[in-house]
Amino acid sequence: xxxxxxxxxxxxxxxxxxxxxxxxxxxxxxxxxxxxxxxxxxxxxxxxxxxxxxxxxxxxxxxxxxxxxxxxxxxxxxxxxxxxxxxxxxxxxxxxxxxxxxxxxxxxxxxxxxxxxxxxxxxxxxxxxxxxxxxxxxxxxxxxxxxxxxxxxxxxxxxxxxxxxxxxxxxxxxxxxxxxxxxxxxxxxxxxxxxxxxxxxxxxxxxxxxxxxxxxxxxxxxxxxxxxxxxxxxxxxxxxxxx
Amino acid sequence: xxxxxxxxxxxxxxxxxxxxxxxxxxxxxxxxxxxxxxxxxxxxxxxxxxxxxxxxxxxxxxxxxxxxxxxxxxxxxxxxxxxxxxxxxxxxxxxxxxxxxxxxxxxxxxxxxxxxxxxxxxxxxxxxxxxxxxxxxxxxxxxxxxxxxxxxxxxxxxxxxxxxxxxxxxxxxxxxxxxxxxxxxxxxxxxxxxxxxxxxxxxxxxxxxxxxxxxxxxxxxxxxxxxxxxxxxxxxxxxxxxxxxxxxxxxxxxxxxxxxxxxxxxxxxxxxxxxxxxxxxxxxxxxxxxxxxxxxxxxxxxxxxxxxxxxxxxxxxxxxx
Ligand SMILES: Nc1ncnc2c1ncn2[C@@H]1O[C@H](COP(=O)(O)OP(=O)(O)O)[C@@H](O)[C@H]1O
Ligand SMILES: [Mg+2]
Numbered sequence: 001x002x003x004x005x006x007x008x009x010x011x012x013x014x015x016x017x018x019x020x021x022x023x024x025x026x027x028x029x030x031x032x033x034x035x036x037x038x039x040x041x042x043x044x045x046x047x048x049x050x051x052x053x054x055x056x057x058x059x060x061x062x063x064x065x066x067x068x069x070x071x072x073x074x075x076x077x078x079x080x081x082x083x084x085x086x087x088x089x090x091x092x093x094x095x096x097x098x099x100x101x102x103x104x105x106x107x108x109x110x111x112x113x114x115x116x117x118x119x120x121x122x123x124x125x126x127x128x129x130x131x132x133x134x135x136x137x138x139x140x141x142x143x144x145x146x147x148x149x150x151x152x153x154x155x156x157x158x159x160x161x162x163x164x165x166x167x168x169x170x171x172x173x174x175x176x177x178x179x180x181x182x183x184x185x186x187x188x189x190x191x192x193x194x195x196x197x198x199x200x201x202x203x204x205x206x207x208x209x210x211x212x213x214x215x216x217x218x219x220x221x222x223x224x225x226x227x228x229x230x231x232x233x234x235x236x237x238x239x240x241x242x243x
Numbered sequence: 244x245x246x247x248x249x250x251x252x253x254x255x256x257x258x259x260x261x262x263x264x265x266x267x268x269x270x271x272x273x274x275x276x277x278x279x280x281x282x283x284x285x286x287x288x289x290x291x292x293x294x295x296x297x298x299x300x301x302x303x304x305x306x307x308x309x310x311x312x313x314x315x316x317x318x319x320x321x322x323x324x325x326x327x328x329x330x331x332x333x334x335x336x337x338x339x340x341x342x343x344x345x346x347x348x349x350x351x352x353x354x355x356x357x358x359x360x361x362x363x364x365x366x367x368x369x370x371x372x373x374x375x376x377x378x379x380x381x382x383x384x385x386x387x388x389x390x391x392x393x394x395x396x397x398x399x400x401x402x403x404x405x406x407x408x409x410x411x412x413x414x415x416x417x418x419x420x421x422x423x424x425x426x427x428x429x430x431x432x433x434x435x436x437x438x439x440x441x442x443x444x445x446x447x448x449x450x451x452x453x454x455x456x457x458x459x460x461x462x463x464x465x466x467x468x469x470x471x472x473x474x475x476x477x478x479x480x481x482x483x484x485x486x487x488x489x490x491x492x493x494x495x496x497x498x499x500x501x502x503x504x505x506x507x508x509x510x511x512x513x514x515x516x517x518x519x520x521x522x523x524x525x526x527x528x529x530x531x532x533x534x535x536x537x538x539x540x541x542x543x544x545x546x547x548x549x550x551x552x553x554x555x556x557x558x559x560x561x562x563x564x
Contacts, residue, residue: 083432
C-alpha cells in the first residue's frame with residue numbers, strides 16, 4: 001500500500017469535522033473523493049498532507065508513519081497537494097512559482113530551472129512563463145498549482161477541487177492533464193463535484209458525509225447507491241424530478 | 244541593468260570628489276550607512292517578508308560592543324565588531340525561535356516589545372553606561388582605532404561594506420535561498436506544502452539580517468565615537484531602516500540604496516534648516532512617507548518606476564500600431 005489512513009479523526013473544538021476516515025491507496029490508483037460541502041474532504045486532505053494534525057488515527061505512507069509529520073516532511077516523502085482556494089505565489093512569475101517546487105529535488109539553480117521549464121511546458125503554461133501568477137484567472141492558478149506540485153516530484157498528489165470553476169473546454173483539458181500525470185506513474189486522490197470528471201478519471205470512489213465514509217466502490221455503482229443519492233445527489237435528483 | 248549598476252558604482256566612487264566639504268562628506272557617509280542598515284533589514288523584512296520593527300536591538304548591540312571593549316579593556320573598538328556580531332547572532336537565535344511562531348502583525352509587535360525592553364534595560368545598566376551611554380577614544384591612539392577627522396575614510400569603508408552586502412544578497416536572491424524566502428513571504432502554507440522548511444529559512448534570513456545590522460551599528464559607533472540608548476536602541480532606529488527600504492522598494496536589491504539616497508539628503512536638509520529641533524519634523528516626515536507609500540505605492544519607488552516604464556512602453560506601442 002502506498003498510503004494507509006486508519007480511523008483518522010479531526011475535531012475543531014467540540015465539532016468533529018472528520019470522524020474515523022479510512023483510505024487504502026495502492027500505487028498507481030486514481031481515487032475520487034466526493035461528498036457535499038462541509039463533509040470533511042478538505043480536512044481529510046489537510047490531515048493527509050500534514051497541514052493539520054489528526055485528533056486521532058494513524059496515517060502511513062510507503063510503510064512509514066507520517067501521522068504527526070510536518071507538511072514539509074510530507075512533501076519530501078512524496079505527498080503533494082493543491083489547495084481548494086489556490087495559493088499561488090502572486091508576485092512571482094509562473095516559472096519562478098514552479099521553480100520553488102523544483103528546488104526540493106534540485107538544489108542547484110540551473111537544474112531547478114531546467115526541471116521547472118520542462119514541467120511548465122508539460123502543463124501547457126510555457127506561453128505565460130514570465131507572467132506574474134497574479135495575472136492568471138482561477139483556472140490558470142489551479143493549473144499553476146498542479147505544475148508547481150508536479151515539480152516537487154511527488155509519488156502521490158491530492159487534488160482539492162482543482163477543476164472547479166473551469167468551463168467545459170478547460171475541464172476537458174484538465175482531464176487530459178490529469179491523465180498525463182497519471183501516466184507518469186503518479187498516484188492521485190481527487191476531490192471533485194463534477195460527476196463527469198469522477199466518472200472519466202477515477203477507478204474507485206469514496207463518498208464522505210458529515211466526516212464519515214458513507215459509501216465506496218466503482219464510480220458507476222456509486223452514482224446509484226441509495227445513501228449517496230440521499231446525502232449528495234438527492235437534492236439535485238429531486239429537483240430534476242419536480243421539473 | 245548591468246550598466247545601471249556600473250553607473251551607480253562610478254557615481255558612488257566619485258561622490259567625495261564631486262561634492263566636497265564636511266557637510267556633503269558626512270552626508271555621503273550617512274547615506275551609505277543608512278543603505279547598509281536598510282539592506283540588512285531588507286533580507287528579513289523584504290525578501291523573507293518578516294517585518295521586524297525591532298532591528299534596533301542588533302544595531303544597538305553592534306554599536307555598543309566596540310565602545311564597550313574600549314571603555315572596559317582599552318582595546319581598539321574594531322575588535323568589538325566581530326564580538327558584537329556574535330552577540331547579535333546569539334540574541335537573534337534566542338528571539339527568533341519563539342517570535343517566528345507568530346505571523347504577520349503579531350510578529351512585528353513582538354519585535355517592538357523586545358526592542359523596547361532591551362532599550363530600557365540598557366538605559367538602566369551601569370556596566371554599559373546606563374542613560375549616559377559610551378564614548379570611543381577621544382584621540383586616536385593608532386590607525387587601528389579607525390578614528391578619522393574627515394568623513395571620507397568612513398565613506399569608503401562603508402561603500403566597501405555595502406558592496407559586499409549587496410553582492411551577497413544578489414547571490415542568495417538568485418539561488419534556492421532567495422526563492423524560498425520569496426515563497427515564504429507569499430504564503431507559508433503553500434511554501435511548506437512544496438517542502439520549504441519555513442522555520443529554518445526564516446532563521447537563516449534573521450541571522451544574516453541581524454549580523455549585518457550589527458555591523459551597521461558598529462560602523463555608526465566607529466564614525467560617531469559616541470552611543471547612547473536612544474541613538475542605538477531607539478525605535479526610530481528600526482523605523483528608519485524600514486522606511487528607507489520601503490521607500491526604495493522592499494525585497495529588491497537596489498531599494499535600500501535608493502531609499503537612502505532620497506531620505507538622508509532630505510533629513511540633512513531639514514536638520515540644517517531647522518537645527519537640532521528638526522527631529523520632531525523627522526517624525527512628521529516619516530509619517531508622511533508611510534502614508535504616501537501605503538496609499539499609493541506599497542512597492543516603493545522601484546515598483547513605481549517599473550510601472551511608469553511599462554505604461555510608456557505600452558503607449559509607444561499603441562502609437563506605433
Ligand atoms: N480550521 C477550521 N476551523 C473550524 N472549523 C473548520 C476548519 N476547517 C474546516 N472546518 C469545518 O469542518 C467541516 C468540514 O470542512 P471541509 O473539510 O472544508 O469540508 P469539504 O472540503 O468537504 O467541503 C466544515 O463544517 C467546516 O466548517
Ligand atoms: Mg473542501
